[in-house]
Amino acid sequence: xxxxxxxxxxxxxxxxxxxxxxxxxxxxxxxxxxxxxxxxxxxxxxxxxxxxxxxxxxxxxxxxxxxxxxxxxxxxxxxxxxxxxxxxxxxxxxxxxxxxxxxxxxxxxxxxxxxxxxxxxxxxxxxxxxxxxxxxxxxxxxxxxxxxxxxxxxxxxxxxxxxxxxxxxxxxxxxxxxxxxxxxxxxxxxxxxxxxxxxxxxxxxxxxxxxxxxxxxxxxxxxxxxxxxxxxxxxxxxxxxxxxxxxxxxxxxxxxxxxxxxxxxxxxxxxxxxxxxxxxxxxxxxxxxxxxxxxxxxxxxxxxxxxxxxxxxxxxxxxxxxxxxxxxxxxxxxxxxxxxxxxxxxxxxxxxxxxxxxxxxxxxxxxxxxxxxxxxxxxxxxxxxxxxxxxxxxxxxxxxxxxxxxxxxxxxxxxxxxxxxxxxxxxxxxxxxxxxxxxxxxxxxxxxxxxxxxxxxxxxxxxxxxx
Amino acid sequence: xxxxxxxxxxxxxxxxxxxxxxxxxxxxxxxxxxxxxxxxxxxxxxxxxxxxxxxxxxxxxxxxxxxxxxxxxxxxxxxxxxxxxxxxxxxxxxxxxxxxxxxxxxxxxxxxxxxxxxxxxxxxxxxxxxxxxxxxxxxxxxxxxxxxxxxxxxxxxxxxxxxxxxxxxxxxxxxxxxxxxxxxxxxxxxxxxxxxxxxxxxxxxxxxxxxxxxxxxxxxxxxxxxxxxxxxxxxxxxxxxxxxxxxxxxxxxxxxxxxxxxxxxxxxxxxxxxxxxxxxxxxxxxxxxxxxxxxxxxxxxxxxxxxxxxxxxxxxxxxxxxxxxxxxxxxxxxxxxxxxxxxxxxxxxxxxxxxxxxxxxxxxxxxxxxxxxxxxxxxxxxxxxxxxxxxxxxxxxxxxxxxxxxxxxxxxxxxxxxxxxxxxxxxxxxxxxxxxxxxxxxxxxxxxxxxxxxxxxxxxxxxxxx
Numbered sequence: 001x002x003x004x005x006x007x008x009x010x011x012x013x014x015x016x017x018x019x020x021x022x023x024x025x026x027x028x029x030x031x032x033x034x035x036x037x038x039x040x041x042x043x044x045x046x047x048x049x050x051x052x053x054x055x056x057x058x059x060x061x062x063x064x065x066x067x068x069x070x071x072x073x074x075x076x077x078x079x080x081x082x083x084x085x086x087x088x089x090x091x092x093x094x095x096x097x098x099x100x101x102x103x104x105x106x107x108x109x110x111x112x113x114x115x116x117x118x119x120x121x122x123x124x125x126x127x128x129x130x131x132x133x134x135x136x137x138x139x140x141x142x143x144x145x146x147x148x149x150x151x152x153x154x155x156x157x158x159x160x161x162x163x164x165x166x167x168x169x170x171x172x173x174x175x176x177x178x179x180x181x182x183x184x185x186x187x188x189x190x191x192x193x194x195x196x197x198x199x200x201x202x203x204x205x206x207x208x209x210x211x212x213x214x215x216x217x218x219x220x221x222x223x224x225x226x227x228x229x230x231x232x233x234x235x236x237x238x239x240x241x242x243x244x245x246x247x248x249x250x251x252x253x254x255x256x257x258x259x260x261x262x263x264x265x266x267x268x269x270x271x272x273x274x275x276x277x278x279x280x281x282x283x284x285x286x287x288x289x290x291x292x293x294x295x296x297x298x299x300x301x302x303x304x305x306x307x308x309x310x311x312x313x314x315x316x317x318x319x320x321x322x323x324x325x326x327x328x329x330x331x332x333x334x335x336x337x338x339x340x341x342x343x344x345x346x347x348x349x350x351x352x353x354x355x356x357x358x359x360x361x362x363x364x365x366x367x368x369x370x371x372x373x374x375x376x377x378x379x380x381x382x383x384x385x386x387x388x389x390x391x392x393x394x395x396x397x398x399x400x401x402x403x404x405x406x407x408x409x410x411x412x413x414x415x416x417x418x419x420x421x422x423x424x425x426x427x428x429x430x431x432x433x434x435x436x437x438x439x440x441x442x443x444x445x446x447x448x449x450x451x452x453x454x455x456x457x458x459x460x461x462x463x464x465x466x467x
Numbered sequence: 468x469x470x471x472x473x474x475x476x477x478x479x480x481x482x483x484x485x486x487x488x489x490x491x492x493x494x495x496x497x498x499x500x501x502x503x504x505x506x507x508x509x510x511x512x513x514x515x516x517x518x519x520x521x522x523x524x525x526x527x528x529x530x531x532x533x534x535x536x537x538x539x540x541x542x543x544x545x546x547x548x549x550x551x552x553x554x555x556x557x558x559x560x561x562x563x564x565x566x567x568x569x570x571x572x573x574x575x576x577x578x579x580x581x582x583x584x585x586x587x588x589x590x591x592x593x594x595x596x597x598x599x600x601x602x603x604x605x606x607x608x609x610x611x612x613x614x615x616x617x618x619x620x621x622x623x624x625x626x627x628x629x630x631x632x633x634x635x636x637x638x639x640x641x642x643x644x645x646x647x648x649x650x651x652x653x654x655x656x657x658x659x660x661x662x663x664x665x666x667x668x669x670x671x672x673x674x675x676x677x678x679x680x681x682x683x684x685x686x687x688x689x690x691x692x693x694x695x696x697x698x699x700x701x702x703x704x705x706x707x708x709x710x711x712x713x714x715x716x717x718x719x720x721x722x723x724x725x726x727x728x729x730x731x732x733x734x735x736x737x738x739x740x741x742x743x744x745x746x747x748x749x750x751x752x753x754x755x756x757x758x759x760x761x762x763x764x765x766x767x768x769x770x771x772x773x774x775x776x777x778x779x780x781x782x783x784x785x786x787x788x789x790x791x792x793x794x795x796x797x798x799x800x801x802x803x804x805x806x807x808x809x810x811x812x813x814x815x816x817x818x819x820x821x822x823x824x825x826x827x828x829x830x831x832x833x834x835x836x837x838x839x840x841x842x843x844x845x846x847x848x849x850x851x852x853x854x855x856x857x858x859x860x861x862x863x864x865x866x867x868x869x870x871x872x873x874x875x876x877x878x879x880x881x882x883x884x885x886x887x888x889x890x891x892x893x894x895x896x897x898x899x900x901x902x903x904x905x906x907x908x909x910x911x912x913x914x915x916x917x918x919x920x921x922x923x924x925x926x927x928x929x930x931x932x933x
Binding site for chain 1: 505508509510511512513514515516517544546548550553554555556602729731732733734736737738739
């Protein structure tokens, strides 16, 4: 049986009816992993079957802490770090019976959009191993797309779950900021970081969401709002539903192909009974600047703890300052260093109001603006990425890499829930995904709406027909 | 004339059960690195969770210092690298502190204003040894209140008064032991000199780590003289941070303005704004105990004590309470105050304690003439060390006064017989010899003779032969 093609719910039903054993489920995915992992490099740490739980294998991004396993964050500085505790999200999955397949590859400390900035080699896109899977949760997306795991956890600070999901033709979901506990997620930019879910279907995403989200006393930024159970999430979306989409300049950063596909996406929605309203999203154009100020500032502070004193890499030196310099020079990669420097600069005495302060004001402005925009429609549709997956090594200029996030960071800055679902294939045969956003904590309707679209789009069957 | 302008920054550890952002024990003196966890060690992925007990205590302190408590305040990160700071930043409050605009009043009515009171976490403790530096993280994450005064202090004496006042407030409110020796309370000072009467402030230096009352006065006095000398010689004071060498009694340059840290403060994204409810403030107000200065005034009023005595009694909360308890058993507050501020306080300083009813009983025995003051002190000491009641001690030691007239008469007659020449002289008018006879009688009774009775008998016996 192809366990990749049926839902988590169905697998668990088969197990309950003793028609399949957890071990059979595990073995199905393990065989795929054995076969494909050497070419894809989705994992940093692989785990053997521990003969417990439901056998449904999960990939966990290697910046999410699991007790007793290495957590590297894709960095040399944490190469030998074994965590003494587990992240809340993983704890909840484990308690629900899921089995760890391994820790997946990522851009160092989740800083990047291609998984090329991993200290453990790049992950390759299963659709074309010459191409990147996106990032920073590239390992998680590639593992799901290649059928090595049933689903995976990632982290999304500026699109790091949705962008690789789009590049790899799978579903990637970032809930509202505060929905999933960040306890045990290694911080990159605390006010933007959110654990996200990557799976083959919206339904599976909903299943995992209902398990891992909700209030956590260990994370003061989690919301105490109740989380709908799996059974409650998926609702009928009445027609006409209302949605909004960008018009004008906003899409100019997207490739011609993406723009064309996006307009057919909008047409599809209308044909399904949607009342679409074009809106001017030009106020979002400063999101990139605001994002890179806030994210790097917080990162410069969050990464200060990797100093060689208590854990992780420690360089030998006679003086304290030299030990700091050498440890951090040796332990961090180029991109991480660049961001620490930028973040340190924007927080420097006298610059706060010019940079970080403005970033905060812009975020407040965005939230207000979004409150208004959502009066025009319940769902906001956007492209996920400006183009399809690019080739490994193709992006050398850091700014061009930053611009990869232009359509995704907005959800992080405003804290809105956002999902990317696969829509179509490009002429080169590469997946293109589109985003749907909705109001804060409106995840159940967002997922219901996405599932309705997913069924209509029928991405998987389209692929099979085309193949 | 140059006169000093002084402002103080004081850190007080809050006496919570657990640390400020994790559930580790907040306990002084435990073996190194036993009260630690992934959160206070700054492990990747960990997050702070605010301990409301710390907010409560800090708010109590703020209210006792007449501060305005902000119903919404924020946490911030203060970024710097140091091995005893695991996260590479300290969680503190910056732009919006917990409380602002307080004051305390000096005896002469002068107010020393408090600019702000905020809460923050303590760092670990670096222990420098010959083989290198060791770090104890037990202290890391212990909640602190930082109190910053306005530059309203104009002498080392006032500074000392302020610090002692603050310590008493902290102890009376139960917020902290505020023991400077244990580092529960730590003090830094900003000091500058200006021309007397002038409004233009001079350049200040910051003197760090004045960690005892003695060091505070010494360091400030030294720093005033140092700055004076420079200014009088036409020199300039530089904005700088100085340390205090307690052995040499001098301040020394730690870092100049150029070397000053840039702490890159920004709002702590891991903690939501700290919002207080009116009921929270009200509850704390309702639970506010009597403060030391209130107690002093009450003691003066209720017991007719002078200010000095009331101050001594109320300097330590426990002593003040002890006094008040004992008054219930012994109704002469002035006499009791004399005993308390001398004998009892001395024993208390040695860690010895007395039960109020025991002291009451003892003083009554003295009043009844059954025990001399001198012997009473001995009994008191034993009461403190053994916990026995005064009656039992007196019995064991055979200390009760001899009030048996017959017994005393025998002794007196012996003395008269053995000292005929002195008796003669006395009878001829050298009345000063009475002292000799009393002394002799006391010697023979080991000081146990009832003085009144002895006087009477001696008088009669010496008169007899006249």
